[in-house]
Every structure is written in structure tokens, then in C-alpha cells.
Amino acid sequence: MLCQHCGQHEATRFYRTTVNGKTQELSLCQTCAAAAGLDVEFAQKFPAFLGDMPAILSDMMGLRAPAGRQTHHVCPSCGINLQDISRTGKAGCASCYTHFQAVLLPYIRKMHGNAVHTGRVPSGQRAELRRRSERTRLEAQLQEAIGAQAFERAAELRDEIKQLEKEG
């Protein structure tokens, strides 16, 4: 999907806004999102949890609509909006971290550095990670078997992959 503002770059930032009761999706590339003050400005204000949200939102809406309209940017899972996150300093649900990643990430970076998780992993995820690597391994074997015209072996491998999918 292309950026709705410049129409040139791949959109990587997705926002949902409600203007006068009508919900709109806004898909922007990183540059346009930053130009709207969404990534940078919010990140700078977020740490104090005193973000001047109306100004930021009107900046964002300035891309496609005159300023002064009521806008809301809402998590589809829990319904929290950016104002609430900014005011309380808390996400509303696990999906907020996906949905608001563009605005949360710079803030998280500022707090924890350029880090990714290296600690413990829940057992559910451990199984999922195992399944994923097992699947990759089986698929490689399958390609090999097909290449070697070992169709009986290929059928076996297909069954194994199906079995693996059923378990997931």
C-alpha cells in the first residue's frame, strides 16, 4: 500500500481517525508521518506524558483536512486513544504495542535504548518457535524430495507438515 499523502513511498504507518463521527484510515510512509510530527514530536513529548495531543492530531490532520476537526486515534482491540495513552503513560492492551508501534517505539527506545528482548520466553511461544523452525526444516526437505522426484518421501513430508499445522 502506498502512502496516502505523497503516493510515492510504501506506507508503513497506519492511523485510524474519526472525523465528525466518520472513521478514516490513514496510511503514511515514515517520512510523511515524521513530517506530520507523529513520530518525532510525539516521541519527544511522550516521556513527560504531557503530550499536547490536540496540536499533534491537528498537525496530522493538516495533511489531508483543515485544522480544527475532532479527531480520534483508537486501538481497534481495546478502544484506547493516543490522548489516554499519553495522559496515563499506559497501553490499553497487548495489541496497542502493534497498533501504536510508530508512536511508542521512539519512546521505548528512549527509555530502554535500542534494545530487543533477550530474556525468558513463555512456554507457549517456545513451542511456537520450535514449530516454526521444524516447519522450515520440513519444507526444505520437501523441496529436496520433489527435486529428486522422491514422491513417496514428499507425500510423507506433506503429511508431517499438515500434522504440524494441526497441532498449531
Add this chain to the structure above:
Amino acid sequence: MALDRQRDEPRRNTCDDIAVSTRIRLARNLADHPFPDRMSDEQAEEILEKVSGLFQPLDAGARFHTVRLTRENRLKARVLVENHLISPEFAGSDRPHGVILSEARGISVMVGEEDHIRIQTIGPGLCLEERMQEAQRVDEIIDGGLLYAFDGDFGYLTSCPTNLGTALRASVMLHLPALTESGAIREIVTAVGKMGLAVRGLYGEGSQVQGALYQVSNQTTLGLTESEIIDRVTAVVERIVEQERALRTRFKTQRPARFQDRVWRAWGLLSHARLLSGEDAMRLLSDLRWGVAEGELPPMPMTRLNDLLRDIQPGVLANAAGRALDAGARDAARAGAVRAALTAT
């Protein structure tokens, strides 16, 4: 007599001349439920049921039991706060909430705090590694039955982004009278802050740090493994302990009369006073602990002094008395509790 004390290896290892207590906290949320701030009462109730259900079959060993906190048992909540088993915010929550406890093993699992689940393990002295293992055992009990909210990059997903990653807070409460007296504590706070850790004073009514007690804990939770965090906090605590010991020695040798007078004065007041305000008690108990740790005062188990810090709190006093206490009655009960502890053998 005052010089023959049991202050050798075992005590040095846990640093309990200076380290009062250790606390591990793991924050966890369940996938597919909004975080507590956005939960309905029904959802909160459901999660409490589910989590406490996981501990039912295990009741025998650790004697896990669930305490539901309601408006009607605020005193119970207050006692749990003063025992450091739950947080003050949690005690005051209006949602359905409860805590799964094993007092015997120093475990509490708060359900419905800022995150769905807060696993906490506490213990005396410096024992981060051991308490961490205990917390991980509890974590595995819950992990075995429920699906956690987790992201490959962000780790355990928490309500507040400050706790992402391991969602681990490792903290040690330290008694630092000499560093406080000399003012060197200020430099320590700055230096420790630069290492990504925090030092907090335990504040009472005023702005004065109470009882020379400080809590050292990690700030960063994302990007380090659990053991790296534990190692870091341990290393910093050990350095602070070393500096406190050095200053204590200096204080004792440079001004022996002043040191002796100070700790014996605390001993005298605490063993004879009939009324003790909370603030006086904290200040005097700090001096008493210092005197006992340095072998100046008659030997006394450090755990008893740790217990006293808790037993002089208003909620615990009221609970022991079995009734609400006004300020006068509370000060009398506090003085009584202190005298009883000092005369016990």
C-alpha cells in the same frame, strides 16, 4: 560480651548487617484480555478465578491461599502492604482484585494490579538469585495454564512501557546510616543513576528519608536477560555495602564516644519508652540496628529487627490489637511492641 558476636561467614554472605530485604517482581499480562485499566469487572473477576485456580492443587506444600480484597477488608489490605506483600496502589484498587499468598515462602501473586499479574518474592538480606529462582517457579505455574501477552522484540507486554522486556524489577532494601550521616549518599544516588539503576529513600510523612533505608533497583527491563539484571543489581549493592562498611568503621574509630552514645541512647529509649511515634521509632531503630550490626549493642538476630520495622506500622499494630487505634493508643502499642522485641531472648 559485646565483642563475641556471630557476625561471620553466613551473615557476611547475605550482607544482612546492611541489606534488610530483597524483592523480585515480575509483571505479566494475559493475551487476549485488555490490561487492567480497561477491563470490565467481569473480566477482572474471571482472571482472578483463573489464576488462583492454578494454585489450588498446589496448596499442600507452600500453603497458597487467595485473599480477595474488598472495601470491607481494608485493614487486611493495609497489613499486607506493611508486610510488603502487596503495593499500596493495589490495596486501594476499586476493581475486583485479590492476591495469592504463601507467607511461608515469601510469595505473593497480585491479580489485577497495574498488570494482570504481578509475581513477587521477598526475603531477608541480599538474596536476589534465590528469590529470582522462586519467582520463576511461580511464573512457570501460571505459564503452564494461561497464555501470556508476549512479543518477540518487546518481550513480556506490560501496561506501562517502562516494564517491557523481562518485566523484572529486582530490588534490595539497604540500611545506610553512615552514608546518610556523612552525606555521601547523594553521590551514590547520582553514580548509581548513571548505571541505569535507581536508589529511592523510604519517605515518611515529611521529606526526610526514614530510618536511613534505601531501595536499590534496576530501571531498565528490556535488552538484558534476567541474570544480567540480577548480576548488575547485586554488583552495585555489594559496592554500596562496601562503602557503607568503610564509613561505619571510620565513624566508629574516629568518634567512638559519639557512636557509642548514639546507639546506646537508642537502646535505652527503645527499651524503656512508653510512647513512641512512628517517626521516632524509625529513627531510633535505625541507630539500634547500626549498633547491633557493629557489635556495640548486645547481639540480636537481624531478622527480629527487620520484623520490628514492620510490626511498628499502624495497620499491623491495629491488627494485633484487634481494634482501631487512635494516635495515643497507637504510640503506646508501638512502644510495647518494641520493648517486647528487645526483651525477647
